[in-house]
Amino acid sequence: MITDKKELIREAAVKVIAREGFYNTKTSKIAEEAGVAVGTIYNYFQSKDEILEYIFEVEFEKRINYLKKLDRKDLSIYEKLTMFIEKHFQEIKNNLDTAQILVREKEFPKTSDFSSILSYLNEIPSLLESMLEEAKEKGEIREQNPTITAGLIFGALQGVVEKSLRTNNLELLDSAEEEVINFFKKGI
Amino acid sequence: MITDKKELIREAAVKVIAREGFYNTKTSKIAEEAGVAVGTIYNYFQSKDEILEYIFEVEFEKRINYLKKLDRKDLSIYEKLTMFIEKHFQEIKNNLDTAQILVREKEFPKTSDFSSILSYLNEIPSLLESMLEEAKEKGEIREQNPTITAGLIFGALQGVVEKSLRTNNLELLDSAEEEVINFFKKGI
Amino acid sequence: MITDKKELIREAAVKVIAREGFYNTKTSKIAEEAGVAVGTIYNYFQSKDEILEYIFEVEFEKRINYLKKLDRKDLSIYEKLTMFIEKHFQEIKNNLDTAQILVREKEFPKTSDFSSILSYLNEIPSLLESMLEEAKEKGEIREQNPTITAGLIFGALQGVVEKSLRTNNLELLDSAEEEVINFFKKGI
Amino acid sequence: MITDKKELIREAAVKVIAREGFYNTKTSKIAEEAGVAVGTIYNYFQSKDEILEYIFEVEFEKRINYLKKLDRKDLSIYEKLTMFIEKHFQEIKNNLDTAQILVREKEFPKTSDFSSILSYLNEIPSLLESMLEEAKEKGEIREQNPTITAGLIFGALQGVVEKSLRTNNLELLDSAEEEVINFFKKGI
DNA sequence: GATGAATGAGTATTCATTCAT
DNA sequence: AATGAATGAATACTCATTCAT
Structure with missing residues (x-):
């Protein structure tokens, strides 16, 4: 389901951004934390x-x-x-x-x-x-x-x-x- | 005098950063606002x-x-x-x-x-x-x-x-x- | 394949560096010679x-x-x-x-x-x-x-x-x- | 005499360049080693x-x-x-x-x-x-x-x-x- | 939907050179 | 002649975003 993966990415992003700060967070790090490819993020979000x-x-x-x-x-x-x-x-x-x-x-x-x-x-x-x-x-x-x-x-x-x-x-x-x-x- | 110019740059930076936010502020904008060259900033500060x-x-x-x-x-x-x-x-x-x-x-x-x-x-x-x-x-x-x-x-x-x-x-x-x-x- | 592109870039770099000298070679010239974008170089090499x-x-x-x-x-x-x-x-x-x-x-x-x-x-x-x-x-x-x-x-x-x-x-x-x-x- | 100072700078440059390499040598370092101001170098040499x-x-x-x-x-x-x-x-x-x-x-x-x-x-x-x-x-x-x-x-x-x-x-x-x-x- | 290599616009920083003092 | 603060062109490198597979 789309909702599940979006939530997965949101949670991964929360972890990384809390640790690094938004401007210092790379989308690749979020992808890594979420266990998906960078491209996948862009299927659920328009931008960082x-x-x-x-x-x-x-x-x-x-x-x-x-x-x-x-x-x-x-x-x-x-x-x-x-x-x-x-x-x-x-x-x-x-x-x-x-x-x-x-x-x-x-x-x-x-x-x-x-x-x-x-x-x-x-x-x-x-x-x-x-x-x-x-x-x-x-x-x-x-x-x-x-x-x-x-x-x-x-x-x-x-x-x-x-x-x-x-x-x-x-x-x-x-x-x-x-x-x-x-x-x-x-x-x- | 070093103090004067450093202060000049600080004040210019305050103006620009307040308007744009730190991460969205370009050093060139600070220089422009201060009326100095970009390089001059780096005579008074090590980094942005x-x-x-x-x-x-x-x-x-x-x-x-x-x-x-x-x-x-x-x-x-x-x-x-x-x-x-x-x-x-x-x-x-x-x-x-x-x-x-x-x-x-x-x-x-x-x-x-x-x-x-x-x-x-x-x-x-x-x-x-x-x-x-x-x-x-x-x-x-x-x-x-x-x-x-x-x-x-x-x-x-x-x-x-x-x-x-x-x-x-x-x-x-x-x-x-x-x-x-x-x-x-x-x-x- | 990673090897092919790395080799492509190496060969382009050889051409440019031989002509210009290492310190006078711009990464953009290497990229141009290789027919790739500058960023691509950095997918295969950490630095110039x-x-x-x-x-x-x-x-x-x-x-x-x-x-x-x-x-x-x-x-x-x-x-x-x-x-x-x-x-x-x-x-x-x-x-x-x-x-x-x-x-x-x-x-x-x-x-x-x-x-x-x-x-x-x-x-x-x-x-x-x-x-x-x-x-x-x-x-x-x-x-x-x-x-x-x-x-x-x-x-x-x-x-x-x-x-x-x-x-x-x-x-x-x-x-x-x-x-x-x-x-x-x-x-x- | 002009010759003396030119020689002073040459010798300072030799020391620094031998240690750092020409491209990694800053004119300011040569000046420092020679005990003169950067500007002085340019009174004796046209360029680095x-x-x-x-x-x-x-x-x-x-x-x-x-x-x-x-x-x-x-x-x-x-x-x-x-x-x-x-x-x-x-x-x-x-x-x-x-x-x-x-x-x-x-x-x-x-x-x-x-x-x-x-x-x-x-x-x-x-x-x-x-x-x-x-x-x-x-x-x-x-x-x-x-x-x-x-x-x-x-x-x-x-x-x-x-x-x-x-x-x-x-x-x-x-x-x-x-x-x-x-x-x-x-x-x- | 998922992938991740390729992209290239964007930017902080450097440093040779200048020039007013 | 000597100074060194000011200059700003030049450039390596980054990273969000894309898109062919």
Whole structure:
């Protein structure tokens, strides 16, 4: 099935890109890791750029779907945030390589169409933002600029992940979850 | 004088890299922007990589020096954090291009010696961490893991900056400063 | 087949390098002469240096194999030398371009691994030397230092070839063979 | 005096080129070795190529002058050859670096005017040739092709020098002189 | 669909040479 | 004459992409 091989290549790419960085990753390395020929990659992706795009797409969709589902539920902002953060850390622990990529790869080629990545990068903060906006109106949280708070939360999560990965201190991730939730509850 | 021309090239590089991204920046473009010949760049830098390294070096040194100075003063953690964040936002507003680079360029070639960048990236959170540790011991702030909090603060700042730059919403930066300070005061 | 294309490139390189000299030969010229793209060269050779190395390798191996075979046979030193010189001139006449290169390219970059060329350059005189040593012990030739005689023979052959090529006097090569044999018979 | 500084640069160039090879020698290295600025080199030489040319010129002139002087004297070919070879080895021992260059640098840029080097490279064999021609006519030596013999002698001398330098066996040079003379006496 | 050899546009870097001081 | 920073043409090598098998 086409899906299987595309997934095989995506996973191989995740491994290699996490290790080497996107710009330093050769398509031949991805092919090697996936156990296929270079040409095969191009049967499933139009370009190397598109692979990175797809990695972001898959991962962000998980968060966004989860966030959208959460948003529909009748929960307090504290519960929603807690659940989102738990989901986020759970995904990260499941796949550290992907986390590495999401957190590191922020330079996108101008030429290619990375608009989809950018929209994903905007969409999560946007959803958080609208959740916060609503909570603010309900008086659940104090007066604040939800755009800023959303950017701050999104960035903070990345900061913690980056710190854990950079210092290769994975136990940090375990304790981080609770701390982060705690912090945001007080902060907002 | 060597310093002048090196600085000229650094500033030109900041402009171009902020616009194009490091990996998409050609040395010839930097030279053009600086109004010098390509060869001249190599009289002041060993490689293209070294330019990026130097940009980080200059900028981080400002923060680190400021943080170190703060740390020596007899101020509450709230005051220290406030002042650091103010300084940070001030530097960002002074030079948005540099901010863009600091926030975006996170993929470092394995081959080159980017260890100095990495040490800069670690040093700010480390300084924050030791400040938080001390404050915790003094009972200024609640029980918490300072490593995580420091990573969180560092990430949150980047998140806000990234959001502002990505949406090209510079007024956001103005309001962000106060909001962020407020948030951290409550959070810690 | 890999061998065919590598050989195609080697032969093109021989032509161009003989004409232009190694340091003045551009990889693009070799590619053009071979009728392949520049990139193709690098599918068969690691670097431009390696091409020169390979040219020497191929050519020296012919002589060395021949010398080793000769050495095993029960022939007088005069017969052996005669046959080696005949073989040498025959190879030269077969491929003047290669001869030009062997005789001219003596400056090897320090950085690259030209140790294999150097070992080739040593091996022929070494084999000659051991043949002379044995002949001396048998009393076939007069008392002498075989190391010097071997270096002298090897150099003399190059001198004659160089002279012929420099003056573009190819008939010289024809008469040279007999003269050289004659000379060495008397000299040793 | 202009001569002094030109000589200073020539000697520095000889040292560096012997060590690194002409194509791998940077003008800046020559300047450094000479203790002058790069620009200064260009006050005495038109180009880097011209330095190599000058090195050959100086050295060959010594041999040629000596050969011409010898030729005028009323000596047997054996005496002449003996004296020339003695002179040659003496010069080599006096300056091994120069010897290295004379023996190794045989690839000359097409663009530059290396005709003077080439004429020098031809002139020594030519003088030897005319001496041999004369000797042959006088019946001093056996019937032979003097062009070939001259090329052979010139090459043999280079071969011995190269062998000594390559194996870094300088004692070889000492014993070589006598052996070589002996060899040629018998050979011609 | 899968392959991987061939492609060639693209680019960092070098270094001989110049020339203002 | 001496300097050495500035120059920019020149070039080896890379690697994403293609396409014939």
